[in-house]
Structures are given as structure tokens and as C-alpha cells.
Amino acid sequence: MSAALRLFSAGPGVTVQDGGRHGFLRYGVTGAGPMDPLAHALANRALGNPAGAAAIEISLGGTELTVEGAPVTIALAGGEFQVTLDGQALPPAVVTRLEPGARLKVRAGSAGVWCYLAVAGGLRLPDVLGSRATHTRTGMGGLDGRMLQAGDILPVGMAAGEIATGRIVAPLLDRPTESIRVLLGPQDDYFAPDQIATFLAGPWTIGSRSDRMACFLEGPRLSHKLGFNIPSDGVAMGAIQVPGEGLPIVLMADRQSTGGYPKIATVIGVDLGRLAQARPGTCIGFRAVSHAEAVQARAEEQSFLSGAITIERLLRSLFSPEFLLGLNLVDGWVDARAPA
Structure with a gap:
């Protein structure tokens, strides 16, 4: 059936x-x-x-x-x-x-x-x-x-x-949000070194507008060295755009296919869920890692998933006390002191 x-x-x-x-x-x-x-x-x-x-x-x-x-x-x-x-x-x-x-x-x-x-x-x-x-x-x-x-x-x-x-x-x-790993770029050259340092220092708060399309961050406003418009190009899940107002937007599962704002960094694939599980109002931070470290993190995750769960x-x-009390654990009792 x-x-x-x-x-x-x-x-x-x-x-x-x-x-x-x-x-x-x-x-x-x-x-x-x-x-x-x-x-x-x-x-x-x-x-x-x-x-x-x-x-x-x-x-x-x-x-x-x-x-x-x-x-x-x-x-x-x-x-x-x-x-x-x-x-x-x-x-x-x-x-x-x-x-x-x-x-x-x-x-x-x-x-x-x-x-x-x-x-x-x-x-x-x-x-x-x-x-x-x-x-x-x-x-x-x-x-x-x-x-x-x-x-x-x-x-x-x-x-x-x-x-x-x-x-x-x-x-x-068990994935804390204090240090979400990112790869800088692909347009990190649109930001001066002090702005990249500000981005990594934060702190950032998950905004209330966040949904399946994007995670809106609240915190220090970033400025652009080369303007905030670029020819639209493809975007990956985890790409962090910085529009003209200077507040980063992390593109998530329902993101658009292309974007025209500079992307200061991209959340590595292994940490996408870590970010997605952070509720509005949660304070988060970013840490820049190398490509090799991102690949190693992915390999460790795949090893876990491919092994025995x-x-x-x-x-x-x-079980709760209410559940246990609801069970019929005995069907009677005997007074051992009573004469046979």
C-alpha cells in the first residue's frame, strides 16, 4: 500500500x-x-x-x-x-x-x-x-x-x-556564528584595505528582512574605492554584495542569477548553513580563509556525509514524566505482609 x-x-x-x-x-x-x-x-x-x-x-x-x-x-x-x-x-x-x-x-x-x-x-x-x-x-x-x-x-x-x-x-x-569563513572577492579590489578590515572586524547583525533570497546585514557602512556599479555577472550562493548604501547583502538559495554590485567576499560552501541558521538579531562575524582551507573544510564535510551516520x-x-505516567506499567500489587 x-x-x-x-x-x-x-x-x-x-x-x-x-x-x-x-x-x-x-x-x-x-x-x-x-x-x-x-x-x-x-x-x-x-x-x-x-x-x-x-x-x-x-x-x-x-x-x-x-x-x-x-x-x-x-x-x-x-x-x-x-x-x-x-x-x-x-x-x-x-x-x-x-x-x-x-x-x-x-x-x-x-x-x-x-x-x-x-x-x-x-x-x-x-x-x-x-x-x-x-x-x-x-x-x-x-x-x-x-x-x-x-x-x-x-x-x-x-x-x-x-x-x-x-x-x-x-x-x-553545532555551528557557532561568531566566525563564518569567507573567501575574499571576486571584486574585493573595489574596496580599500581599511574597508576590508572593517568588513572582517564587524560586528554584523542579521537583519529582519532576511529570507531565502538574501541575508541582510546591519553594522558599519562600507565605502567603495571604485564605485558601486559593475557589469552584471553571475552570482553564487554565499556571494556578499555591497550596494551603494554600504551594508552587505549575502545572497542565499533563492538569489537572482546575476548581480551588478561589487562582491567583497563569498561565504564558503560549508558555512552556508551556519549563516542560514542565524536568526534575525543574531550577531555574526567573518574570517577570511584561503582556497586550500575552504577545500579542506568541504572534504571533511563530504567524508562525514559519505560515512556511516x-x-x-x-x-x-x-521520555517526559507525563508520558511515563500515562503508561500502564503494572496491573496490580500484592501485600507481602498479608497471610497466605
């Missing part, structure tokens, strides 16, 4: 995202994909899915859903979200089984902006230009090119084999 996820609720920004729509920037088609590529890949890898398989990207608005038709195994990874299954609290990074009718709730917790819900067997949705990633500004991909909403049904593919359940052990998800069995100590 086929299975499907049915959504009871979905806050703003909840979409379907896979590894991204690549190879079409020359035609003005944005890649989209996950805001936190590491967490997205980890949730999939914990289930034995390809790292870039389609999953639900959950924003601070959260979601609530159930499964219909047949049991499914799901994995969650990302920020420190609050997760409950039929009222029982679960770790924020976890693999668990959903029986038909069970209610899973994911809500914003103590930290992080994005959480990923992957399903064993993947989500059975049509490809658009080879990808299921949602880009809402163009209405492309995912479920009708839009954010998910209450009543949506997402068909699930067939999973192969048994999957271990429990807490996902992933120290790489550690799943730690959930212990009874993780």
Missing part, C-alpha cells in the same frame, strides 16, 4: 527542497535548494536516501502532519526545533517511524531557522528542469511551485530495507 504525508498546518516558508536546480543559471533560472545544505543532506543520508533527495524544508512557522496509507520512516535535522510525536517530545535530530494517523509536530525551538524532514523512499513529486526544488518567486518545482499549506498531500516512495531509529549523532550541526537509540530518560 502506498503512503502519503498529509499536512494539518504549515507556517510561512515551508516548502519542498531537493539538492537544487543546477545548470540553468545561464538562462536566468535560480538553483533554489536548501538553505542549510548540510542539515538537508544529513536528514536524507540517515535514511539511506541520496543526499540531494527532496525533503520538506521547515521554517520558524513550523508544521504539523500525519501519514496515511502505510507507515513511513522519517528523519529530522537542522536547528534546535521542538519536535513531538503524538505529544511525546523527540530530539531535534532524529529518525523515527510514523504509523498511519500519528501526529508529528515541528515548532521553532531555542535556536535555528530551518529544519529538514526527509522521508525514507523520498517524496514522489514531478521534476521541473531535473529538480523538485521549490522557487516560489517563479512558481517552479515542489508542489505547484508554492509554499506548502494545510490539506496538502505529498506521496511517498517505497523504502528499501530496515532503517535504524533514534537520535542522530551529528556534532557538525550514527543513530543512538532513544533511552527512556528522554
